[in-house]
Amino acid sequence: MPISRRQFGTAIGASLALANDNLLANEPPESSLRVIAYNIYKLKGWPEQRLRAKQAVAEGQMAKRLAMELDLYAPDIINFSESPSENLTREVAEILGMNHVRFPSGGNWPGTLLSRFEIIESQNVPVSGTRPTELFTRHWGRATVQLPSNEKLIVHSAHLFPTADPTVRLKEIQVMIAAMKPDLDAGRSMLLIGDLNHAPDTEEHKLWIDAGWVDTFAKIGQGEGLTIKSDIPKWRIDYVMAAGPIADRVAESRPLFEGGFRLNMDDEQSFALSDHLPQLAVFESTQ
Template identity: 35%
Template sequence: MKRRDFLGIAGGALATTALSAYGQNAPLALRTVSYNVLAFRGFPRTEGNRDALGAAHSRLPEITARTLAAFKPDLITFKEAPYEKKVKRFAEALGMNYAFFPGGWKGDRTYPGGFPGAIITRYDITYSENRPSAGEAHPDTLYTRHLGRAELSTPFGKLHVITTHFHAHKQEVRLEEAQKIIELIESLRTTAPVLLQGDLNHTPDAPEYQLWKNAGLIDIGAKMGIGDEPTYPVTEPRIRIDYIWATPDLAEKAKDAAVLSKPPFVPDPKNPASFALSDHMPVMATFSD
């Protein structure tokens, strides 16, 4: 597939077919997307898509921006963000502001730069903080991927947004990461609603999930009827590990939610030269009075 063909999918067919599929024509107050973008690498890498992926690689920030622009998001959070300069390119392509959050782990040859995160939004970012603490400083073992927060000025007034990416292999670490974020949310929710978006690396039947529920947070995907839809991996979706959670005062405004599961968020099964934008699918939610 040539790059111009891929761009055509992202900006043409997607904008006409997927808008209808996900109810884009209604007036909206706040639409948010949580997305593990695999550092804008594209996925998977195969013999069949080598040329197409190679041709598109340098423009994946703009391709991804153009693809997501069809859904008219107001807020996007990244997991496994690329270097900050590419996040800036993505934000500029959408005319948005951004806050960048370096991870605790600085990376290696396979993952240069580690697993940073970002908040990208058309709203004013009035405050942002990397690796915010709910009290004492976080140990180095926590949030080795990332944890960041920002305060936004939105149509709902002030909104606290937290983005995070939990440890992939150690449940005991994830449980502690969740508990620290719950403490942080408790301190924030007294002043404004809180939105938590992340690749949490746990499924809905895990103890970590129950912690969020016990803290009074609402799983927007489950609330809107898509709680059984997998978000990973794009080549054979089988598990749900990407979430949008909200405090009840915001959750009551939820109008819809979706896992974006059409090309180019997944490979086109009819085209062996195609690739997905990431190994995860984005999760989207809409809130309105």
Template identity: 60%
Template sequence: MPLSRRQFCLSSCAAGLSLAGATLPVTSARGDDGQRQLRVIAYNVLQCSGWPKNAPLAQQARGRSQMARRYALELALYDPDIVTFSESPGPELTREIARLLGMEHHRFEGGSFPGTLMSRLKVTEARDTPDVGGRPAGLFTRHWGRAVVEPPGGEPLIVHSAHLFPVADPTVRLREIDAMLASMQADLEAGRSLLLLGDLNHGPDSEEYKRWIAAGWVDTFAQVGEGQGLTFLSDVPEYRIDYVLATGPIAGRIRESRPLFEGAFRRDSTDERSFALSDHLPQLAVFDLE
């Protein structure tokens, strides 16, 4: 079950530690029916600045160096095994979030907007921009990384984290997707379990989306989600641009997929002092492992 705020604080006190130094316990996630699960979250974090950045409470949280604890506490409620960040802040902050969550920390520098992968499962490999023949000029100016993790009692899972090019013109995104699919070809042909998490900067009615589906990727939200699944903005969502895609055996074990329009991820637009942790909402997906 997800860790509650009260449990978070009690675990800190029981260890004789301050909240700033507490590390969350690592447990095996299970559903209400006892089914072992894999729980993943894709999140564009806006450099962990809070949104809007000039909201009084966001400024206060940054000034008091509270953002790592705020992120860790909110993410812990969903008991994630893997979390990916787009638009990551400096590595010191993301390492602290990973430490508080009891997770490994891996960084994908990419271009001007780095990515982060955090995992409480063992990571056996992590590569930045794993393109065939090196990074193509003008592509992946945000980030793209590939990691291999070991779920309990299962085959290795390949996790891609990506933040594709923005703007309305899809030309650069389509080139990025083609390069990614070329890099993924051997894994796709071998029928391995793969996940793709991130801010893909396109909607589900786009040519980019069609490329993923034609290549055999499954949109977890389209498979099991309810409603429109909008992920941007975090006060009044209008667009679905953040995804958890799956292919291979794991794509047949999707249990849940939804944006987290709740808690500190959501901003109260009627309160000018309030802030959300980011301008995006996280996308959660849950898979059965047994």
């Protein structure tokens, strides 16, 4: 039977308290930086047509469900593609105790960056002049995060154009790399995180690598690293890429095909948080 809003709130409170106690007992060392890239499908649940997904949305449960699941991985930085309304992503940020920046979309797919650390500046579509109307219809934003080591980390949050034809996507990447070049040439620590909508065996991927980006999963991951869909993953299109000194410190990179991120194929009423899987990367710190 569906539970009431009050019952759900009570259960959430107890669960969050237990989760926080467990995390404090098993907290990862401060010497690591934990990053998650996740296309959250506007927080509708997937498949969104299922009754339980509709009930969770109607009861206002989705932000809490997402925050609880993410909290298990003790993330320091999170990227959302296909964000829902800003009040929902801010609710996730508040539950996780994280700072929040929203990157407006050229269409209807805004991005969100959450950080446990201070976000000292941010810019949406960081190009000179006017935003190209035919590009970045999803999102692209740049932010600088102040790490506890006093290192400034540049984070690019991105969701590139979909479709099999790569023409628009290639143009987006070329514009992005041109904007990133001063930081790449200066050897600054940088992350590029999000749904890039291309596989690792494509010209798009080669452009990133040739520009100096390191695909963290290709460097250290196991298996194929497939990130979509969350029932039977078949493609790897979600990435945490790194450049500069931080790229030498990657210790783990894997999709999270588990928990509430994964669709239970044995339960016809179940739903996953999204049709994508999150991509987790862990970096050793200089501390």
